[in-house]
Amino acid sequence: MKFFSPFVAAAVVLGLATGNGIAQKAPAAPGQIWQPQKKLKLNTRLPAAPMMGYAVSSQSxxxxxxxxxxxxxxxxxxxxxxxxxxxxxxxxxxxxxxxxPTLAALAVANTSRVRVLLNSAFYRQTYGSFSPELHAEYLVLxxxxxxxxxxxxxxxxxxxxxxxxxxxxxxxxxxxxxxxxxxxxxxxxxxxxxxxxxxxxxxxxxxxxxxxxxxxxxxxxxxxxxxxxxxxxxxxxxxxxxxxxxxxxxxxxxxxxxxxxxxxxxxxxxxxxxxxxxxxxxxxxxxxxxxxxxxxxxxxxxxxxxxxxxxxxxxTLNFSGNGGLDRQYGAQDQLVPGYASGETWDASLELKWTLFDxxxxxxxxxxxxxxxxxxxxxxxxxxxxxxxxxxxxxxxxxxxxxxxxxxxxxxxxxxxxxxxxxxxxxxxxxxxxxxxxxxxxxxxxxxxxxxxxxxxxxxxxxxxxxxxxxxxxxxxxxxx
The missing domain is CATH 1.20.1600.10 (Outer membrane efflux proteins (OEP))
Structure with missing residues (x-):
């Protein structure tokens, strides 16, 4: 399906360019009113405007x-x-x-399963993690x-x-x-x-x-x-x-x-x-x-x-950092599964100077x-x-x-x-x-x-x- 998608996109573009879409041509002659060959299927009418007017006295x-x-x-x-x-x-x-500063709450969940070679044999390993974090960014200077x-x-x-x-x-x-x-x-x-x-x-x-x-x-x-x-x-x-x-x-x-x-x-x-x-x-x-x-x-x-x-x-000097908890799970064939959790954090300062643009x-x-x-x-x-x-x-x-x-x-x-x-x-x-x-x-x-x-x-x-x-x-x- 991915192989044919570029061709589908090209066909759509070609169809629009040849008049199958909303493309229009210029009037054919200066002395005639222009009439489209095909009616556009677009609702170009404005929404109904409210009736103009309000209550006024006709006596005073x-x-x-x-x-x-x-x-x-x-x-x-x-x-x-x-x-x-x-x-x-x-x-x-x-x-x-x-x-x-900008604060954002992140929750990252990940799981994977692979086969590893140990002692001339393949063993299946399953790994999973869940990490709720807070992400902070601040432009210092x-x-x-x-x-x-x-x-x-x-x-x-x-x-x-x-x-x-x-x-x-x-x-x-x-x-x-x-x-x-x-x-x-x-x-x-x-x-x-x-x-x-x-x-x-x-x-x-x-x-x-x-x-x-x-x-x-x-x-x-x-x-x-x-x-x-x-x-x-x-x-x-x-x-x-x-x-x-x-x-x-x-x-x-x-x-x-x-x-x-x-x-x-x-x-x-x-x-x-x-x-x-x-x-x-x-x-x-x-x-x-x-x-x-x-x-x-x-x-x-x-x-x-x-x-x-x-x-x-x-x-410019920018600060960014993450802080949160990391809970992990791991399992391998013929072994008992394991669980672990703990705090995680990182912080960084970035000095950026654009030299050429x-x-x-x-x-x-x-x-x-x-x-x-x-x-x-x-x-x-x-x-x-x-x-x-x-x-x-x-x-x-x-x-x-x-x-x-x-x-x-x-x-x-x-x-x-x-x-x-x-x-x-x-x-x-x-x-x-x-x-x-x-x-x-x-x-x-x-x-x-x-x-x-x-x-x-x-x-x-x-x-x-x-x-x-x-x-x-x-x-x-x-x-x-």
């Missing part, structure tokens, strides 16, 4: 803090980052275990190999914890962005509803004037066209609001059609001015951004790995140095990016503050112009086209006012995201 309006808490509890990204941090903590424990591995594991754990925090920073900003965009969509929907009511009121005025012979049919048609346009804009705003609601639900790990309410924009306090200078914000970002801190921890880990790899140039250690050190240089380059790049991101975010907040002030003044002016134009039309001084134009200007002003308020909130959140302020004061969590 969720605040931004409550929405963030829901996302942090249920978003899979936090669970992923949490498990990765726990894996790094386990790796630190593995590295620390190298400081302790390694010139920094273990300490380097432990330090690398510590810095990797710190980097994983900081990455965990950065995951929360990003999820918080995702929730805030989706929330403010929903508020913007809701505000535009409300503005569109008001615009439709205004258009319907103007149409009613024109119809009344036409009934009394004070308006013309073209005036009514213009008013009806304005009402139809307002209805179209309302339907568009309704769809945008539904999409924004679904986007926020998705960030919260809820089905897009989940029914829940959020705190309206009117209940939020808008920032009146920037709290600090761009220089102070940049310095704060460089000190507290978790993604930058994680890269710094990776550089520290690379330094520890370099020390660990360089320790391989020095000898084909350049492996040199390449390991070179790899560690390259990884350190790469991490340092990432730090330099990210620092430049952070400075630009904070500058852009700061400028956007300043712009949003000015736009908010201008939008408020624009709404006041447009409302006064609309009311004056409508009154003038009722007195016969202005025509219907002037009323429709002022109505459209008012609708546009209201939409810009809503967008300016939402944009101010969004840009303020973006500045806090870029500086790391979103998680600067967050309490520590014991879970994902």
């Amino acid at each position: 309006a969720y605040t931004l803090a409550e929405l963030i808490d829901l996302a942090e509890q249920h978003n899979p990204a936090t669970r992923l980052a949490w498990q990765q941090a726990k894996a790094r903590a386990a790796q630190l424990g593995i590295a620390r275990s190298e400081w302790y 390694d010139f920094g190999g273990r300490s380097g591995a432990i330090q690398a594991a510590k810095w990797n754990l710190l980097a994983a914890n900081l990455s965990f925090n950065d995951t929360h920073r990003r999820i918080i900003f995702q929730v805030m962005s989706a929330y403010y965009r929903l508020l913007n969509a809701q505000g535009l929907l409300q503005a569109a509803e008001v615009s439709l009511r205004n258009a319907q009121a103007v149409e009613g005025d024109v119809q009344d004037r036409l009934n009394h012979g004070l308006a013309t049919k073209p005036d009514l048609l213009e008013a009806q066209a304005a009402t139809a346009q307002a209805e179209y804009d309302l339907q568009s705003a309704t769809g945008e609001e539904q999409i924004a609601h679904g986007n926020l639900a998705t960030v919260l790990e809820l089905p897009p059609d989940t029914d829940f309410q959020v705190q309206p924009i009117g209940a939020l306090e808008l920032p009146a001015q920037l709290a600090g200078t761009v220089k102070a914000e940049t310095q704060r970002a460089l000190k507290q951004r978790p993604d930058l801190e994680a890269l710094i921890a990776k550089v520290k880990s690379a330094n520890a790995v370099i020390r660990q790899q360089r320790s391989s140039y020095f000898p 084909g350049g492996r250690r040199e390449h390991q050190v070179a790899e560690a140095l390259a990884q350190k240089a790469a991490a340092q380059a990432q730090i330099d790049t990210l620092q430049d990016d952070i400075a630009n991101q904070v500058w852009t975010a700061h400028t956007n907040v300043e712009t949003a503050l000015r736009q908010r002030q201008a939008a408020g003044a624009l709404v006041t002016s447009a409302e006064q112009s609309y009311e004056a134009t409508r009154d003038s039309y009722n007195y016969g001084v202005r025509n219907i086209l002037d009323v429709i134009a002022s109505q459209k200007a008012l609708a546009q002003a209201r939409a810009e006012d809503v967008t300016a308020r939402a944009q101010l909130l969004l840009q303020t959140a973006n500045l806090a995201f870029q500086t790391g302020d979103l998680i600067a004061a967050s309490p520590g969590k014991t879970g994902p």
Whole structure:
């Protein structure tokens, strides 16, 4: 059977290579959909994923803090980052275990039977032994190999914890962005509803004037066209609001059609001015951004790995020993069997110094140095990016503050112009086209006012995201 086993193995390999296994060929032509000649008998389907969603209230309006808490509890990204941090903590424990000896329990049983030649005759001898033992191994000296591995594991754990925090920073900003965009969509929907009511009121005025012979049919048609346009804009705003609601639900790990309410924009306090200078914000970002801190921890880990790899140039001193009992049995033809038992032990010290390994250690050190240089380059790049991101975010907040002030003044002016134009039309001084134009200007002003308020909130959140302020004061969590 052993003789044929190589041929069997060769036949299996040949069968896989010729297509009898799972080997596949490339598509035959670039313009045709690839179809396998034989269906693979592999279950490549993913396991059934749990249904997304959890219980939420459809009556109470969720605040931004409550929405963030829901996302942090249920978003899979936090669970992923949490498990990765726990894996790094386990790796630190593995590295620390190298400081302790290894103990193993052994039980060796052996029996043999032979024939020996004595005085021109063969005699059968039977021998058996049973030895329970304890085996100990300990690395006495390694010139920094273990300490380097432990330090690398510590810095990797710190980097994983900081990455965990950065995951929360990003999820918080995702929730805030989706929330403010929903508020913007809701505000535009409300503005569109008001615009439709205004258009319907103007149409009613024109119809009344036409009934009394004070308006013309073209005036009514213009008013009806304005009402139809307002209805179209309302339907568009309704769809945008539904999409924004679904986007926020998705960030919260809820089905897009989940029914829940959020705190309206009117209940939020808008920032009146920037709290600090761009220089102070940049310095704060460089000190507290978790993604930058994680890269710094990776550089520290690379330094520890370099020390660990360089320790391989020095000898290692190892201790090993065994201790236990040995019980033996022996028997020979025509003789009485014998039994014996006693303590056994041995101990040894091994000094090992690798003199030549084909350049492996040199390449390991070179790899560690390259990884350190790469991490340092990432730090330099990210620092430049952070400075630009904070500058852009700061400028956007300043712009949003000015736009908010201008939008408020624009709404006041447009409302006064609309009311004056409508009154003038009722007195016969202005025509219907002037009323429709002022109505459209008012609708546009209201939409810009809503967008300016939402944009101010969004840009303020973006500045806090870029500086790391979103998680600067967050309490520590014991879970994902």
